[in-house]
Amino acid sequence: MQSNDNIFCILHTFQIIIGVFGNGLLLFLYGFNLVTGQRTRPIDMIFVNLFFSHIVMILFRGIPLAIQVCTQEIFLSDTECKIIVYLQRVSRGLSLCNTCLLSVFQAITISSNNNKWAKLKANVPKHIVLSCVFMWVLNLLVDVVVPRHVTGPRNHTFSDLKKNLGYCSIDWHAVKNSNLVMWKTLYDVVFLGFMAISSGYMVLVLFRHKWQVQHLHSTSVNPIATPETRATKVILLLMITFVCFYSVSSIFVIVTEKSNDTSQWIIHMTVFFTSFYSTVSPFVLISSDSQILNCCNLFKRIKILILIH
Template sequence: MGPQDILKGTIFSATTIIGLCGNTVALIFLLQVAHNEKKMMTNEVILCSLAVSNLTLLFTLGLPHSLFVFTVKYFHTDLDCQVDLYLLRVSRVMAIGLTCLLSCFQCTVLASSSHSCWTALKAWIQRYLGWIIIFLVLTSMASSINSALFPVISTNLTNLPYTFNLGYCFVIYPDKLSFELIGFVAFARDAVLVILMALASSYILFILFRHEKQMKGKRSSDRNQDKSAERQAAKTLVTLVVLYVFFFGIDNVVWFYQISKSNEINHFVTNLRLFVTFCFPSLFPFIIIFFNQKLRDKMTCSGNK
């Protein structure tokens, strides 16, 4: 094993371990808060679901990739690869869908004071949240079924241009048409969710900005309190969306280039895409913990015991 492999393995392993620990801690404390309050708010249900999706993605992508770099054999049959990559794609789509749902719900919460239709939409999301999440799960499973069709544990890469070499698994597309079609459909699906997420987040920022202008006539103490809450919400929103769009952009620009311009898939570029894919799940819990007052208070109380 060369120095480059050791460095890559260390980076992948550290990112994976940090993400697994962070999402586990965030999930545990979210559940503890819900247990203490005898209820779970809508955004907390979405955050818990998102933490589970992140954990699944890290277990199916970050962990096997990190172990492979250190020559640990993680899979033994084609079925192992197929199940792993299928769960990987499902969890990734779920993460995007749940983040989009969170942005849309927060948008309805802030906008509900300005129009009755937003209030009705907020109530509808709260009432049917479980069914919405189930719909996202089923949609993610159905749209990711192609991920279970082509992975194998080992292969002869000679004259197989449309092949992703993950090291521990190979994804072999039979021809250029299937390679490009599956790639473009996945790109379009993810792009729609990210655009919707960005639009909802932009509207939230607009509402916060408009509300801040309206608060200028209030007393100084009230205005400062409101401004503090608005800044807190805006920071959480902007941080999550900017990070997601940033990582999504890198991931899909590289992916788009691979499916449209290149017949031979570069192993380094594939590694870059894989690393970027689980950067956001690794950072997500720390953003949530940093901006969520209830989680910080719960963690502080647990630390003082």
């Protein structure tokens, strides 16, 4: 194995371990809250859906390439390639949709309490589960034609595969002729647009709140409670992280599609940056969400009680 392959092997393996651990820990902590009867929030369902999709993305995008680069062997069948690439696309779409849903939900949550918004704010939590199910169904349908253009390694040499996904092959010419790229781009733009509008609204509300507090010096003027302000800042940080790495990974994807002789490092960087948001986002939430921190403190108290007895 070449030195570059050793580096890529370590890089992907490390990202898989960190990503699965972070997302798995988050799901466990939310599950612990449910089992112990602690107060849950409507937004928690979106978080669970988001981080479950992240685990799917990390596993099905990172593991095949890690095995290929670490072992230097072609190991997938034609059917396995179709399933893996399909789940990669679905999980990437779910990450976008759920992050958008998270942003829109929080924007509605911190909106003013006038008559126009009050009814919407009251009804939105009732539709969280249905919205999450809809996101899954939508993304499963949107990418259902992708497996038609994916082939396994049986008809390709190892060097040919390294120019494509690294372990499977996609017929980009057929994909472009099917207008799939155009529709998928439009699909992403729509959700990114909703995310940008809701994030901009949240920034506006936060600045308006800060201005009121500074200039009116009144404790009675407080349109956003402190926990909501903190949650909004965390979600905005998640939005910024998502957009940054989504943009970088999209550039690498475009380069991969346009190039007839894609170098191996571009393939590895595409996978790395595509999965980076899924890897770091749970740690952003764990370090900032008061409910998760309270759960961690509860674990500490339980540990102390066990040691005492």
